[in-house]
Amino acid sequence: MFKSKPKCPYCSAVLTDPPKTKKKCAACGNTVFFKTDPYTNKEYFLSEDDAMQINLLKERYKIEENFFNTFCEYGLTDKLFVKRRQIYIKKHCCPIKKLREGSI
Numbered sequence: 001m002f003k004s005k006p007k008c009p010y011c012s013a014v015l016t017d018p019p020k021t022k023k024k025c026a027a028c029g030n031t032v033f034f035k036t037d038p039y040t041n042k043e044y045f046l047s048e049d050d051a052m053q054i055n056l057l058k059e060r061y062k063i064e065e066n067f068f069n070t071f072c073e074y075g076l077t078d079k080l081f082v083k084r085r086q087i088y089i090k091k092h093c094c095p096i097k098k099l100r101e102g103s104i
């Protein structure tokens with residue numbers, strides 16, 4: 001399932017039994033969350049703060065999808081929608097910038 005062994009975002013200890021949603025790290029006792037980026041479908045093991053950022057991103061994704069589905073009948077195309085989304089992400093701070101940069 002994972003290319004490399006999943007690690008705790010707090011102490012970097014290898015998670016022998018990775019969480020399916022959330023679980024306490026055996027090494028440090030902090031809660032590790034398993035989340036998927038809605039835009040890239042990449043899976044991450046995150047701290048609580050980063051997990052909340054992903055939840056906000058998922059809400060934004062749902063709003064964008066509803067917007068797209070509503071305006072498809074008026075001529076909005078996938079290509080234009082994706083282009084505008086990329087411009088928006090570059091202009092505004094992405095809530096999980098470090099995920100986008102691949103530092104997690």
